[in-house]
Every structure is written in C-alpha cells, then in structure tokens.
Amino acid sequence: MTAMVGVVGLIGLPVVPVPAGLLGIAPIQPSLPGEIDPIPRQPFSTAAPGTAGAATFGSPVIITGDDTGEPGIDIAQDGTIYVNAPAGFLSSLPGSASFVYRSTDGGATWVKTPAGLRGLFPGGGDSDLSLDPETGKIYMTDLWLGSATVSFSTDQGESWIANPLEGTVVQDRQWISTPGGGTVYHLTHQIPAGLVVSKSVDGGVSFLLRTVAATPADQMGCICPPGTLISERGIGLLGLGDKVGFVYATSTGGVRFARSTSGGLLFTNRDVSPPSSADTTQAFPVVANAGGGHLVAVWMEIEGDRSRVRFADSTDWGSTWSPPRTLVDAGASVYPWIAAKGSKVAVSLYNTDATGTPGTVPEDARWFESYLESTDGGATFSGLQIVDPTPVKSGPICTEGTGCSGNRELLDFQSLALDGDNRANLVWTRSIDNQSDTELRFARQQ
Secondary structure (H helix, E strand, C coil), rough: CCCCCEEEEEEECCCEEEEEHHCCCCCCCCCCCCCCCCCCCCCCCCCCCCCCCCEEECCEEEEEEECCCCCEEEECCCCCCCECCCCCCCCCCCCCCEEEECCCCCCCCCEECHHHHHCCCCCCCEEEEECCCCCCEEEEEEEEECCCEEEEECCCCCEEEEEECCCCCCCCEHHHHHHHECCEEEEEEEEECCEEEECCCCCCCCEEEEEEECCCCCCCCCCCCCEEEEECCCHHHHHHHEEEEEEEEECCCCEEEEHHHHCCCCEEEEEEEECCCEEECCCCCCCEEEEEEEEEEEEEEEEEEEEEEEEEEEECCCCCCCCCCEEECCCCCEEEEEEEEEEEEEEEEEEEECCCCCCCCCCEEEEEEEEEEEEECCCCCCCCCCCCCCCCCEEECCCHHHHHCCCCCCCCCEEEECCCCCCEEEEEEEECCCCCEEEECCCCCC
C-alpha cells in the first residue's frame, strides 16, 4: 500500500492526495502479525479487575444527571477541570450546544457553564475541547454534520465566541487540539475525501488551511472516523514547525498514525499495528503525547468471540512504533483511553469479567470503570483495577454507532487526563436504567 500525504488547500480549493514516494518519503515496513518485542519486558497484567497493588482513587462524584455520554476531560495549568459531552444532534433549535462542565476544586463540585453564543448555532452531535497550555483559553468543536460549530472562551467558559461553519463540509466525529500560541488544529472525517486536518492561525476565529491527512486508501477502504488528535508547538512562523498527529483504524485489522512535522502542511502515515485478523474499528483508537518525542496509543481489538486492549509506543514522535502488546484480555473490554506525561502512562476502560465481545456478553454481565497504569514509560503496567464499585451498565454494549438499536446509552468512549501532579482524573458514563437515563461520574487518583 502506498503511503499518502495531503497537499494543503484554501477554503474552496481542492485538496489533492499525493503518493508519498513523489515527496521522497520512504514507506514504513510493517511488523509481522504476532511479532514479539525483541526487548525484554515484564509481561503486562491480563488478570480480571481487582485491588491488589492498586492505585487509590477518591469516592466518585456525580458531575451531572443530564442524559448524555462519552465525556471528554481537559485540565488547565491552574487546575481547573473541564468536562464536555454532546447534547444530542440538533437536540434543540435554532441552537443545540453541547455541554461544558467546570470544576475549580479538584472535581469535588461541578457547574454547567453557559452556552452563550454557542447556543445560537447548531451542534450537539459530537464535542471536544482543547486548552491552551499556557493561558487556559478553551477551544471547542461541536458537530452538526453539515459542518461543526467552533468556538473559544477566555473566561473559563463563562462566555464564548462561536462560528457555526468550521469550513469542512459534510463531516463526522471531529477532534480539536491546540499547541498554544493561537494555533489550533481540527480533525474530522469528511465524506468522501477522508480524514481532514484544518488549521487556524488566528486563535480559532477561522480555519482556512485544510489538508487531507489520510485518504480512504490509507484506511484500507475503511469509511471510518478518526481516533484522537495531538499537537506539539514547534519553531516557525504560523506554526510551520508544529508537530501534529492522529490515530485511526483500518478495515484490515490495523491501526495507523498520520503525522506531520510541518504544522499540518504534509502528512505521512505509519503503521502502529499492522494488518491482522482482528477488527479494530469498533472503538476509537487513542493516542497521547508523554513529551520528549514519546507517544503512546491504545485501541480495542475484536477477534472471534473475544475482545482485548492493545498498546504500542513510539520514541520518535510516531515515525516508528513498537510491536503491539496486549494490556487487557481478561473478560471483555471496551472503549480504552490513554493519557501520558513523562514516565507515567495511564489507561482507563470499561471492563467486565464476563466472557465475550462487548455486544455478545450475557444480560447479567456487569461493566465497571477500570484503570491500570505504568510508571516506567510503558515498560510494565499495574494490574487492572475497578475504580467505582457501582456498575456502569449491565448486559451488552453496542459498538455499531448509529446502527445500534439499543445498549448504546454510554455512547462511544470514556476518558481520563493527568493533572499537574500527575494524578489520573477519570470521567465516565453510568447508565441508571440500562436504557437512556444516564449520569456522568468523576474520580481522581489520590
């Protein structure tokens, strides 16, 4: 498969995929399926959830009883915690702004921030936040399929400047990331072009630069939304030295990473996990930046009647990746997330001790918000532990998106972030009636 990169274009101009070979980019030789790590490492724990040797978490806090799901979490340098979640696609008209909750006391109490100008525009489909690492300025994207409403706030979400037309038309599952300095990157699945990264150099007011970072061919034919987006500030005018990247699944059982070291002008696509007999498309792969060129990624694989959580890392900002390793294969798992800073790597997920895939476990299966971590950069991991003794849900979890007829009230992920003291802060959805009555919960590592 020829690696592809995108050539940047302005709004209204086409973006043309170009074979990587024409730009002198050598294709990566993928690892063989089942290849083991030649560097000796202690084995990862694949035990069922427990408490032996576990990290300590405070009592879970209910953030809100709003019937929402898939919460995202971001933590500002001053310790302010933000959680965002979708309100429901065009749930109210003319505006349908997704939710942003804020805590200034370490997650003990929460307030819902006002929608402000966001409330005048469509949204509610999918949401994501990113914070300027120095100023704490909030950038937000809110999906409404025709495009996304992008907005920003400089007063902790009390007021917003909003633009209902991010610029990429006919889009799905978007993510946003800022390295700071007024530069913002926006990733979305644009049909039919592929996975498109847009760039703002005016503090989120407009996103005029646009690049097809991964085509359907790069996805091996998968018409699938991307996993998460990361960015790192570099040297150069208009963010031209920034590093930008994201993970995505392929239709051939693999996971790939699209990376740019030119501020989103050009992208190359690298294998994180080579093609396999597994299905990697039923949950978003997630990537995190630990700093110093060290990236880490997790994803879910379905193979036969089992699910497992896999891990790989890179020490050269995604140019090459370690062979994938299994983190969790006990019971059934779904929707893993990862965060990293320095030598700490934190992973959260939903797990049950029942055997099967998320969609085939028995009706009496109980799912729990669960956690494991590494303090040596991912060389070894602790055992899997239950964070909250209250089950998230019972029975199957549907991972087929809008194709689900039920069992999708958790939506498509839970998440975590590391704070300034390197403590894991987790947010997840709990289903109260196993149908549509949900609440968002939070717990912080002590």
